[in-house]
Amino acid sequence: MTKRLHRFKGGVDLDYHKAESAGVPIRSAPLPPRLIVPLRQNARSVAHGIVTAGEHVLKGQRIGEAEGVLGTAVHAPTSGTVIEVTEHPMAHPSGLDTHCVVIEPDGDERWVALEPLDHRSIDRQSALNRLREAGVVGLGGAAFPSHVKLGSGTGVDTVVINGAECEPWITCDDRLMRERADQILAGAAILSDLIGAKRVLVGIEDNKPEAIAAMRAAAAAQAAPIEIVAIPTVYPAGGEKQLIRVLTGIEIPHGRLGTDFGVQCFNVGTAAAVHRAFALGEPLVSRIVTLAGNVERPGNYEVLIGTPVASLLELAEPRADTDRYILGGPMMGFALPDLSVPVIKGTNCVLSASPTLFPRSKPPLPCIRCGECARACPAELQPFELYWFAHSRNFGKAQEYHLFDCIECGCCSYVCPSHIPLVDYYRYAKSEIWARERETRAADGARERFEFRNFRQEREKAEKAAKLAAKAAETKAKLAQTETAPAPAPTEAAPQSEDDAKRALIAAALERAKQQKAAAKPKNTEDLSAATLAEIAEIEARRKALGLSEGDAGDVRPALPTLPGPTTAATPPAPPGGDPEPLAREDRP
Amino acid sequence: MLTALLIMAAIALVLGAALGFASIRFKVVGDPLVEKIDAILPQTQCGQCGYPGCKPYAQAIANGEADINQCPPGGEEGIRKLADLLGREFKPLSEEFGVEKPKAVARIDEQTCIGCTLCIQACPVDAIVGAAKQMHTVVEPLCTGCELCVAPCPVDCITMEPVAETVETWKWKYPVIEIRKRA
Ligand code: SF4
Ligand code: SF4
Ligand code: SF4
Ligand code: SF4
Numbered sequence: 001m002t003k004r005l006h007r008f009k010g011g012v013d014l015d016y017h018k019a020e021s022a023g024v025p026i027r028s029a030p031l032p033p034r035l036i037v038p039l040r041q042n043a044r045s046v047a048h049g050i051v052t053a054g055e056h057v058l059k060g061q062r063i064g065e066a067e068g069v070l071g072t073a074v075h076a077p078t079s080g081t082v083i084e085v086t087e088h089p090m091a092h093p094s095g096l097d098t099h100c101v102v103i104e105p106d107g108d109e110r111w112v113a114l115e116p117l118d119h120r121s122i123d124r125q126s127a128l129n130r131l132r133e134a135g136v137v138g139l140g141g142a143a144f145p146s147h148v149k150l151g152s153g154t155g156v157d158t159v160v161i162n163g164a165e166c167e168p169w170i171t172c173d174d175r176l177m178r179e180r181a182d183q184i185l186a187g188a189a190i191l192s193d194l195i196g197a198k199r200v201l202v203g204i205e206d207n208k209p210e211a212i213a214a215m216r217a218a219a220a221a222q223a224a225p226i227e228i229v230a231i232p233t234v235y236p237a238g239g240e241k242q243l244i245r246v247l248t249g250i251e252i253p254h255g256r257l258g259t260d261f262g263v264q265c266f267n268v269g270t271a272a273a274v275h276r277a278f279a280l281g282e283p284l285v286s287r288i289v290t291l292a293g294n295v296e297r298p299g300n301y302e303v304l305i306g307t308p309v310a311s312l313l314e315l316a317e318p319r320a321d322t323d324r325y326i327l328g329g330p331m332m333g334f335a336l337p338d339l340s341v342p343v344i345k346g347t348n349c350v351l352s353a354s355p356t357l358f359p360r361s362k363p364p365l366p367c368i369r370c371g372e373c374a375r376a377c378p379a380e381l382q383p384f385e386l387y388w389f390a391h392s393r394n395f396g397k398a399q400e401y402h403l404f405d406c407i408e409c410g411c412c413s414y415v416c417p418s419h420i421p422l423v424d425y426y427r428y429a430k431s432e433i434w435a436r437e438r439e440t441r442a443a444d445g446a447r448e449r450f451e452f453r454n455f456r457q458e459r460e461k462a463e464k465a466a467k468l469a470a471k472a473a474e475t476k477a478k479l480a481q482t483e484t485a486p487a488p489a490p491t492e493a494a495p496q497s498e499d500d501a502k503r504a505l506i507a508a509a510l511e512r513a514k515q516q517k518a519a520a521k522p523k524n525t526e527d528l529s530a531a532t533l534a535e536i537a538e539i540e541a542r543r544k545a546l547g548l549s550e551g552d553a554g555d556v557r558p559a560l561p562t563l564p565g566p567t568t569a570a571t572p573p574a575p576p577g578g579d580p581e582p583l584a585r586e587d588r589p
Numbered sequence: 590m591l592t593a594l595l596i597m598a599a600i601a602l603v604l605g606a607a608l609g610f611a612s613i614r615f616k617v618v619g620d621p622l623v624e625k626i627d628a629i630l631p632q633t634q635c636g637q638c639g640y641p642g643c644k645p646y647a648q649a650i651a652n653g654e655a656d657i658n659q660c661p662p663g664g665e666e667g668i669r670k671l672a673d674l675l676g677r678e679f680k681p682l683s684e685e686f687g688v689e690k691p692k693a694v695a696r697i698d699e700q701t702c703i704g705c706t707l708c709i710q711a712c713p714v715d716a717i718v719g720a721a722k723q724m725h726t727v728v729e730p731l732c733t734g735c736e737l738c739v740a741p742c743p744v745d746c747i748t749m750e751p752v753a754e755t756v757e758t759w760k761w762k763y764p765v766i767e768i769r770k771r772a
Contacts, residue, residue, distance in 0.1 A: 043756050094759035424764040431760040438758070443632040446733050449714040450634045450642065 095337030167329030187271030
């Protein structure tokens with residue numbers, strides 16, 4: 001192979017520590033007593049759980065439906081019984097809880113009926129859908145859904161398969177390439193078909209000669225045009241943009257993607273998973289995890305998704321002076337907040353760290369502007385400037401200096417003579433910027449709804465006013481018709497303004513009430529028995545004796561005669577239990 | 590002499606006409622400063638600033654009637670941004686208008702709710718759904734946490750619950766090493 005290789009700027013040379021775990025073949029991790037399968041497989045999307053406690057599931061049975069653009073399905077990693085669907089910490093630097101399905105394995109490992117499928121027999125969209133349903137995501141660490149990657153962009157002519165595995169200690173891809181090269185190449189061929197590429201390039205760092213040999217042997221047996229390229233070992237050669245640069249010479253500028261230049265990149269593990277999803281019909285329920293660092297028995301294990309890290313660590317036997325565990329590599333990984341967290345699809349390595357093997361960083365000193373970090377940065381940024389802006393919370397400026405091009409590789413922190421935890425500042429700044437964007441979006445939504453609500457209230461007010469006006473006009477017309485009626489009040493003052501109309505209405509109502517009252521007679525004064533009549537006469541006599549006449553019976557309210565308006569003054573004495581005011585009020589429209 | 594005067598007068602006329610035309614043609618609709626201030630305010634519409642919503646407060650700031658430190662939901666961060674925008678000095682939030690609280694959302698106890706619709710009428714951002722004599726509920730993602738619905742409820746079934754952090758909203762903290770260094 002005489003391929004002319006390119007170089008990316010920056011990068012560092014590290015102690016790779018690959019030999020410790022690379023020597024032993026991949027073993028299957030034993031079934032743990034409980035599997036905790038998070039329905040959320042990355043920070044961006046959550047699957048919709050479709051099983052309940054008590055249900056029996058088979059290996060590979062779907063337990064979470066894919067939701068949203070970035071969603072992928074989640075499957076039961078083994079056969080067993082669902083114990084509960086609960087909140088459990090996730091393998092994430094926050095250590096926060098997320099929805100998990102807890103499964104107790106029955107030990108049978110019984111698969112659901114698997115349906116192998118030839119991707120050439122179906123159209124592209126159904127093939128992508130199969131990957132989504134099989135839960136295939138990038139196994140390099142970011143767990144980005146593969147169907148989305150395949151669906152983005154047209155005119156991709158090169159598929160790059162990433163076998164660089166540049167982080168120290170991690171050897172899961174190395175072992176995979178040595179042992180399952182044919183699966184990787186078959187998967188690579190499918191990926192290349194689905195995206196319509198003409199060539200496949202596999203980049204492998206030259207510190208993995210066995211993997212390169214195995215892959216070359218497998219490639220020689222294949223008809224498809226697959227090229228295995230050994231690349232120089234420089235951290236981070238496995239970064240997507242860096243690998244593309246090395247293999248093709250294409251420099252991807254700020255804000256662009258590989259697909260804009262006809263290149264798409266997949267991890268070797270992802271390629272193998274794609275092959276299994278089609279050729280065997282198997283959903284993604286396990287992955288290879290490297291156990292290394294300060295342990296007695298380092299190695300690679302085929303681990304079911306959902307296996308708690310604690311039960312995995314038992315296999316490697318961490319030494320006594322282990323003080324923390326790192327998920328991922330020493331450069332880009334994070335310290336695990338909790339050992340009960342389960343392995344997820346993006347988990348490539350669990351490192352045991354001891355103070356001697358991974359010394360804690362020394363207290364940082366002020367930046368001396370030596371520029372070492374800028375020389376080491378593979379993204380060609382100016383880390384000290386970014387640090388300065390993130391440090392002073394000047395996020396706008398940090399973005400201007402392309403903070404989001406930083407791949408958090410850690411080269412800058414590694415070389416910094418002042419031991420400044422530069423990457424921590426970038427992560428902080430990035431998540432602050434994201435949070436702000438979320439807030440702005442929420443505020444914009446709130447403003448929109450507030451304005452719409454105000455508009456709606458105005459409109460409702462206007463509508464109500466219009467309705468009232470219409471009604472008033474109607475009654476006015478009616479009144480005009482009944483002007484000849486014996487109602488004296490309305491004829492006196494012909495309604496001119498709206499107020500007059502109202503007054504006329506009230507007057508008419510009062511008039512109606514008066515007439516009703518006049519028509520009403522006490523109903524209990526007819527057909528009275530002699531005894532009752534005698535009683536009434538007696539009471540009347542008593543009242544007379546007290547000096548009360550019938551006319552002002554009970555009239556202790558002096559307000560009545562002085563009530564405003566000409567109509568009320570003429571009201572005859574009210575029968576017991578009623579006075580004209582409330583009646584009129586009831587009649588008012 | 591006369592020609593000079595005439596020429597100058599002609600130039601003045603032409604330029605004046607051009608300016609007049611430009612001022613009509615390129616008229617700025619709305620007050621851009623108010624919009625800019627409004628964009629910084631949190632849009633909680635809670636009225637704690639003493640104005641009936643964020644926009645009126647923005648207007649008041651632009652007119653120089655209100656100070657920049659009257660919005661508790663916006664907090665220090667908001668004041669800082671306003672100070673930056675207006676080229677003024679930062680000043681802490683005025684206690685008179687309230688204190689900065691962690692973000693919370695309203696929750697209606699659905700067992701107790703009598704369906705009076707009072708909270709719906711109080712909510713400035715239409716974050717509550719329900720109908721007369723029906724159970725009401727808060728659409729959490731839309732709730733700004735303004736607390737305006739809490740007081741009107743006749744059966745006191747609305748509580749403000751702090752928003753829990755999720756994996757999606759979790760933020761990397763400012764590197765703690767700084768504190769150690771200064772200590
Ligand atoms: S390497 Fe460290 S000290 Fe040197 S410029 Fe970068 S941040 Fe500053
Ligand atoms: S962590 Fe970011 S800034 Fe630092 S070297 Fe890597 S890409 Fe450059
Ligand atoms: S206090 Fe702040 S959030 Fe509340 S209405 Fe005033 S400006 Fe808006
Ligand atoms: S639900 Fe209550 S707290 Fe939330 S926005 Fe509406 S009124 Fe404010």
